Every structure is written in C-alpha cells, then in structure tokens.
Amino acid sequence: MASSNSDVREARDARRVRRATDRQDSRASQGAQQPRRPQSDQSPRGIRDLEDDLLYLRKGPGVTPARVASVGTLRLVLGGAQEPFASLRQRLVSAICSLPDEDEALLLDVFGLSPQAEGLSTLRQRQELHGTRIDRKVDTVAAREVLAIANLRNQLLSGWYPASPLGSSGAGPELHNGVVNEAVAITTVVADGQWQETREHYRFLALFDEADYLRIANSFPGTAVAQPPFTVRTQRIGSSWSHDFYHDGPMRRGQTYDLHYRLVPEAEVDAEAGADDHAARSDGNDAAGPAADSGTAAAKDSRLCETSRAFHERTLTARFDTVFLGTKPKTIWSFNRLSFFQRPGSLTPSTRLDLAGGSSVSVTYRDLYGGLFSGVGWEW
Numbered sequence: 001m002a003s004s005n006s007d008v009r010e011a012r013d014a015r016r017v018r019r020a021t022d023r024q025d026s027r028a029s030q031g032a033q034q035p036r037r038p039q040s041d042q043s044p045r046g047i048r049d050l051e052d053d054l055l056y057l058r059k060g061p062g063v064t065p066a067r068v069a070s071v072g073t074l075r076l077v078l079g080g081a082q083e084p085f086a087s088l089r090q091r092l093v094s095a096i097c098s099l100p101d102e103d104e105a106l107l108l109d110v111f112g113l114s115p116q117a118e119g120l121s122t123l124r125q126r127q128e129l130h131g132t133r134i135d136r137k138v139d140t141v142a143a144r145e146v147l148a149i150a151n152l153r154n155q156l157l158s159g160w161y162p163a164s165p166l167g168s169s170g171a172g173p174e175l176h177n178g179v180v181n182e183a184v185a186i187t188t189v190v191a192d193g194q195w196q197e198t199r200e201h202y203r204f205l206a207l208f209d210e211a212d213y214l215r216i217a218n219s220f221p222g223t224a225v226a227q228p229p230f231t232v233r234t235q236r237i238g239s240s241w242s243h244d245f246y247h248d249g250p251m252r253r254g255q256t257y258d259l260h261y262r263l264v265p266e267a268e269v270d271a272e273a274g275a276d277d278h279a280a281r282s283d284g285n286d287a288a289g290p291a292a293d294s295g296t297a298a299a300k301d302s303r304l305c306e307t308s309r310a311f312h313e314r315t316l317t318a319r320f321d322t323v324f325l326g327t328k329p330k331t332i333w334s335f336n337r338l339s340f341f342q343r344p345g346s347l348t349p350s351t352r353l354d355l356a357g358g359s360s361v362s363v364t365y366r367d368l369y370g371g372l373f374s375g376v377g378w379e380w
Contacts, residue, residue: 049073050182050316051153058145059123062112063089076316076366077156079165089113094163095155103148106130110145154254157182157205157316179204179214181315182256186307192326193303193380198222198263204313206251213244214251214259227260306344308335308375315368322376323360329378334363337372344377 053071057063065085068075075081078091096107108114109130110123116133117126127141134141157180159166182203189196204214213233218241226232229248234241245259307322322332332353335345345351353361353376365374 050077050156051149054149054153058107058110058149061121062110062117062123062126063092073316074156083165091161091163091165095152095161098155098161099148099151102144103151105133106141106144106148107152109133110141154205154256158207178207178313180207181311181313181318184309184311184315184318185321186309186319187321187323188307188376189323189325190304195220195265195304196325198307200259200261200263202259203256204259205256206253208251209253210250212250213246215242215244217242218263221266222263223266225262225264230259230261232261303380305329305379306375306377308343308373308377310340310371310373311368312371313369317364317366318368318374319362319364320374320376321360321362322378324355325359327380328355328359329380332361332376332378334375335377336365336374337368337370338374339372343373344375346377347379 050073053074057067057071057074060067068085068088072081074092075083075088078088092111093108093113096111096113097104099107105114109117110126112118112120112126117129120126120129124138127138127145130136131138131141155161182205183201184203185201187199189198200216202214202216217237219239221241224232224234224243224245226245230245231248233244233246235244236242243261243263245261247257251257307320309318311318320334331347332355333345333347333351334353335343335351338345353363355361361376363376368374
C-alpha cells in the first residue's frame with residue numbers, strides 16, 4: 001500500500017530526530033574523552049566529575065592551592081569558588097575524617113594531608129608511605145583507594161560531615177529522605193516548532209534507607225521509555241503526569257544510580273510498540289522524590305517555546321541541550337531559579353543564547369534546589 005504524504009513527512013521527521021539526538025550523544029561522549037585540565041567553572045561537566053576531581057587531586061603534590069583551583073566541581077560542593085583555599089582544605093579534611101578509620105587514614109595520606117605525607121611530591125611516594133604504615137604493598141593501597149574515594153564522594157554530596165557548608169548556611173538545601181543529583185543532562189529536540197523528543201540522564205546518590213522507585217513529574221502528556229536497569233510506570237495526577245522509575249532491585253542509601261530515559265509523544269510509542277504498561281498506575285511501594293518537575297510553555301500557535309525543570313532535591317549540575325530542526329527561533333535565552341508563573345522569563349543581554357549558525361544551544365546550571373525552574377526559553 002502506498003504511503004501518504006503525511007506518513008512520509010512523519011518518517012522523515014523521525015529520522016531527523018534520531019540523527020540529531022545521536023549527534024548530541026556523540027558530542028557528549030567525545031567531550032568526556034577530552035583532557036579536563038585546566039578548566040573554568042563555566043565549562044560543561046561530565047556525569048562523573050566529582051569523582052574525577054578527587055582522583056585528579058590526589059595525584060602529583062596532592063592538595064595545593066593551584067590544584068584545588070582546577071577542580072571546579074569539588075570546589076562547588078565544598079562551598080564555592082569564592083571560598084579561600086584554607087576553608088576548602090578544612091572542609092575536605094573534615095569530610096575525610098568523618099569516614100571510617102581505615103578510609104580516613106588512607107585518604108589523609110594519599111591526598112598529602114597527614115603530617116607524615118606533607119612534602120611528598122608524588123602519589124606513589126604517599127602510597128608507599130601508607131603501605132609501610134599498614135604493612136601492605138602499594139598495589140593493595142591503590143586498590144583500597146577506589147572504594148575510599150567513592151565513600152568520600154558520597155559524603156561530600158550528602159554534606160554529612162561537621163564542617164559541611166550545607167550545615168552553616170540557612171540558604172542551603174534541606175537534605176532529607178531523598179536523593180542528591182550529582183549531574184543531570186537533558187536534550188530536547190524541536191522540529192519546526194513542535195516537540196519531538198526529550199532524552200534525560202540523572203546520576204544520583206540515594207539518601208533514603210530503601211525505596212522502590214524514583215518519581216519525576218511532567219506538566220505535559222508524553223510517554224517515558226526507560227533504559228535498563230530501570231522500568232517506568234506513568235499515572236496522571238490532576239493536570240500533571242508522574243513517571244515512577246523502578247530499579248531492578250530496591251535502591252539503598254549511599255549507592256549511586258544512573259537513570260536514562262526518553263520522553264516522546266504518546267502516539268510515537270503507540271505506533272512503534274504499543275503502550276505496554278507505560279500507563280499503568282503505580283502501586284503503594286516506597287518512593288523517593290519527586291526528584292524534578294518539568295515545565296513547558298507553548299506559543300499561541302501551539303509551537304513550543306520552553307524546556308525547563310524544577311529540581312526539588314539538590315542538583316550539583318544540570319545541562320540543557322536544545323536541538324532545533326527546520327525553523328529556528330528568532331531569539332533564545334537561558335533562565336535560572338524562576339517560579340512556575342515567572343518562567344520562561346525573557347531575553348536579557350546576559351542570558352542570550354546563540355545558535356552560531358548551528359542547530360543547537362547548550363547551557364549548564366550549578367547547585368539547583370528548592371523547586372524553582374531553570375532551563376531554556378525562546379521566541380518564534
């Protein structure tokens with residue numbers, strides 16, 4: 001049977017979306033393979049950057065002012081770039097000293113923070129020092145570093161240590177029985193003004209004792225398609241849609257997880273594979289969240305003019321990539337920490353985003369929480 005012109009256009013649009021999102025994923029993958037030093041606070045962050053910062057900082061001479069200046073994500077969780085080196089060092093030591101004794105002694109040595117390790121100019125020398133102290137070989141010390149640094153990373157994200165900047169400022173996020181998003185990456189594809197697809201990646205640390213699923217809410221209809229080891233169930237609650245993402249086993253405190261999913265128009269999934277259980281109502285199991293709410297706004301002619309998220313849990317970095325296929329907006333801007341009614345804000349000289357002859361824009365936000373909206377807006 002011959003295809004209609006509408007079918008041909010839809011198939012062509014689907015191919016364009018796949019090519020555009022594949023290019024975005026390829027650029028992100030290539031960027032993750034590039035050398036990261038030196039870097040500025042404004043540079044986009046990879047999904048594992050805090051751990052990368054810690055692994056980098058322990059090398060060479062260890063914790064020095066020059067090396068701390070090049071680890072932007074670590075500085076952020078320790079209080080920000082405006083904090084003096086002495087304060088950042090004190091907080092790092094406090095976080096290390098809040099770990100179990102074996103991790104504490106190991107990390108103080110390898111970072112060059114213990115009296116015995118100060119002045120040793122290489123990681124190998126500090127590993128040998130610690131190996132001598134515990135009567136173990138360097139290879140054993142290096143293997144133990146992996147778990148110890150992962151534990152330190154979790155401690156820094158949660159803020160559960162005496163000198164934590166989260167405990168000293170009333171303006172900081174309240175961490176409770178939820179999650180900390182270490183990094184979020186959101187790619188939205190728009191074709192001739194119409195929403196085509198959103199791809200989302202959340203890397204989060206669990207702060208709850210145990211939960212079956214993580215909830216993310218949308219203000220618009222769409223079908224979520226999760227990647228293993230997560231599955232998804234969606235329910236409509238009032239004027240929003242809640243997507244409950246179930247891990248293949250209970251999620252537990254202190255563990256990190258990577259949630260990847262696509263959000264697509266309902267008709268696309270119905271046509272490809274049927275709705276399955278995507279519309280099934282969630283059961284009464286324990287949930288964590290909501291981790292984030294999404295917001296969209298449409299122009300009077302129904303064309304999309306915004307992509308945004310409101311983060312209820314602390315989010316270290318959130319990157320928004322927006323791809324425009326076909327017709328391009330007249331103006332594009334970023335907005336940060338706006339209320340539901342203020343979004344998407346308006347263009348200012350400091351928020352302007354430029355396609356620069358291409359088809360996509362990217363913006364990264366830092367340390368989000370409190371349920372306010374951040375994202376990208378545009379006018380046609």
